[in-house]
Amino acid sequence: xxxxxxxxxxxxxxxxxxxxxxxxxxxxxxxxxxxxxxxxxxxxxxxxxxxxxxxxxxxxxxxxxxxxxxxxxxxxxxxxxxxxxxxxxxxxxxxxxxxxxxxxxxxxxxxxxxxxxxxxxxxxxxxxxxxxxxxxxxxxxxxxxxxxxxxxxxxxxxxxxxxxxxxxxxxxxxxxxxxxxxxxxxxxxxxxxxxxxxxxxxxxxxxxxxxxxxxxxxxxxxxxxxxxxxxxxxxxxxxxxxxxxxxxxxxxxxxxxxxxxxxxxxxxxxxxxxxxxxxxxxxxxxxxxxxxxxxxxxxxxxxxxxxxxxxxxxxxxxxxxxxxxxxxxxxxxxxxxxxxxxxxxxxxxxxxxxxxxxxxxxxxxxxxxxxxxxxxxxxxxxxxxxxxxxxxxxxxxxxxxxxxxxxxxxxxxxxxxx
RNA sequence: CGGGGUGUGGCUCAGUUGGCUAGAGCACCGCGUUUGGGACGCGGGGGUCGUCGGUUCGAGUCCGACCACCCCGACCA
Numbered sequence: 001x002x003x004x005x006x007x008x009x010x011x012x013x014x015x016x017x018x019x020x021x022x023x024x025x026x027x028x029x030x031x032x033x034x035x036x037x038x039x040x041x042x043x044x045x046x047x048x049x050x051x052x053x054x055x056x057x058x059x060x061x062x063x064x065x066x067x068x069x070x071x072x073x074x075x076x077x078x079x080x081x082x083x084x085x086x087x088x089x090x091x092x093x094x095x096x097x098x099x100x101x102x103x104x105x106x107x108x109x110x111x112x113x114x115x116x117x118x119x120x121x122x123x124x125x126x127x128x129x130x131x132x133x134x135x136x137x138x139x140x141x142x143x144x145x146x147x148x149x150x151x152x153x154x155x156x157x158x159x160x161x162x163x164x165x166x167x168x169x170x171x172x173x174x175x176x177x178x179x180x181x182x183x184x185x186x187x188x189x190x191x192x193x194x195x196x197x198x199x200x201x202x203x204x205x206x207x208x209x210x211x212x213x214x215x216x217x218x219x220x221x222x223x224x225x226x227x228x229x230x231x232x233x234x235x236x237x238x239x240x241x242x243x244x245x246x247x248x249x250x251x252x253x254x255x256x257x258x259x260x261x262x263x264x265x266x267x268x269x270x271x272x273x274x275x276x277x278x279x280x281x282x283x284x285x286x287x288x289x290x291x292x293x294x295x296x297x298x299x300x301x302x303x304x305x306x307x308x309x310x311x312x313x314x315x316x317x318x319x320x321x322x323x324x325x326x327x328x329x330x331x332x333x334x335x336x337x338x339x340x341x342x343x344x345x346x347x348x349x350x351x352x353x354x355x356x357x358x359x360x361x362x363x364x365x366x367x368x369x370x371x372x373x374x375x376x377x378x379x380x381x382x383x384x385x386x387x388x389x390x391x392x393x394x395x396x397x398x399x400x401x402x403x404x405x406x407x408x409x410x411x412x413x414x415x416x417x418x
Numbered sequence: 419c420g421g422g423g424u425g426u427g428g429c430u431c432a433g434u435u436g437g438c439u440a441g442a443g444c445a446c447c448g449c450g451u452u453u454g455g456g457a458c459g460c461g462g463g464g465g466u467c468g469u470c471g472g473u474u475c476g477a478g479u480c481c482g483a484c485c486a487c488c489c490c491g492a493c494c495a
Contacts, residue, residue, distance in 0.1 A: 010456085011430090011444090012444060013430045016424090016488085017424095017487050019488065091419090108495070142494065143419070144419095144493075146488095151494080266495085294495090296495090316456095361453085361456090362452080362454090362455080362456075363453060363457095364453085364456055365455080367455045368456040371455090380454085383453095392454095
């Protein structure tokens with residue numbers, strides 16, 4: 001992509017209404033546009049990051065057998081009444097009436113709808129187990145939005161639902177989901193902690209994937225075992241320990257931290273299938289309610305979390321993890337467009353994602369914007385570099401001049417081992 | 419939903435005890451000079467001060483209601 005044609009603008013100043021690092025960065029760098037409190041439009045750069053996050057999530061969910069579908073935003077009142085959630089969840093629903101007076105809700109979650117689909121299709125234990133997921137916009141009328149894209153009223157989420165004939169069968173999939181989730185977060189460049197938590201209205205307990213950082217809304221107690229082998233972690237809402245206690249698992253010391261809940265998994269048992277009469281016939285011909293699990297990952301929240309972790313506020317500098325960077329390579333021409341253009345074409349021919357700054361601006365301005373955009377690899381073609389018949393390559397704070405002919409080789413070398 | 423704060427060109431802000439054609443920087447347009455860290459000069463365009471109502475000879479400035487945004491709390495599938 002030529003930067004002269006890219007739909008984006010950066011800002012020199014932090015937006016006055018930004019409530020968080022992630023929002024102020026994403027707006028400043030031209031990744032998103034704030035539409036209203038809790039709702040952000042994704043601009044080309046932001047959308048590229050989101051699409052990459054989505055694809056990582058898809059790949060990992062597919063690995064454990066998840067199948068993707070797409071459900072609906074409009075959900076009728078009758079569906080919610082089957083589980084008594086129309087009245088009880090009133091505050092968080094965006095309720096509306098259509099011109100015929102039909103009462104609807106903008107989907108905040110999809111347990112009811114997936115159960116409705118499954119009870120219509122699946123009737124036998126032979127159909128089980130299976131897991132279905134979607135990536136879709138969720139609408140939640142949060143009483144108070146905050147933390148930029150970390151808690152919005154309209155946001156992207158991956159939600160997966162598993163169906164099993166028994167708790168034993170359910171547990172098999174539940175346990176497969178955990179490493180799949182860790183794979184996702186690792187590829188996003190995030191270190192997540194598996195944390196025991198309350199199940200809210202779903203179930204007594206659940207597991208959350210928490211990224212430990214002070215901007216998080218949750219409070220986590222975890223074992224700071226020096227051997228790094230203990231994985232004890234509990235959300236404050238259910239914690240039986242406090243800071244400084246001995247870890248009940250290994251005897252290490254309990255530490256406290258804030259955390260961003262970037263994913264969660266719940267065992268639902270028959271909480272939804274039973275009231276909705278979603279049943280199958282077991283081997284003995286007996287009617288049984290499906291045993292369910294649900295598995296969420298906040299897609300927009302993941303992007304915001306990566307910003308919180310990777311954005312350097314004091315330097316106005318971002319470096320996106322390689323797998324989700326809007327472009328892998330940022331090629332910057334300092335008044336050497338003839339040479340730069342050749343390299344740009346070559347990179348594109350070799351399927352390397354490259355953003356090419358071909359604009360007629362001062363070097364400082366280009367660098368400042370490049371710092372904000374945050375591509376992991378930067379190539380600079382300048383009079384200085386061309387005198388050595390080369391290109392300046394910077395990656396992970398290492399800068400070196402390499403011959404133009406070696407650029408492809410060098411980029412491939414650096415990508416090995418990832 | 420309770421408490422608090424803020425609202426002035428696209429952005430960030432200034433605007434004195436109410437007073438004369440409402441300002442700056444950035445951004446934008448034109449010309450020129452620049453070109454390794456958001457460069458400089460000259461010349462331009464753009465706001466009726468969140469909205470509505472009130473007080474006053476006169477309101478960006480005072481009062482009221484409403485709206486929006488932000489903060490604290492409650493809430494958070």
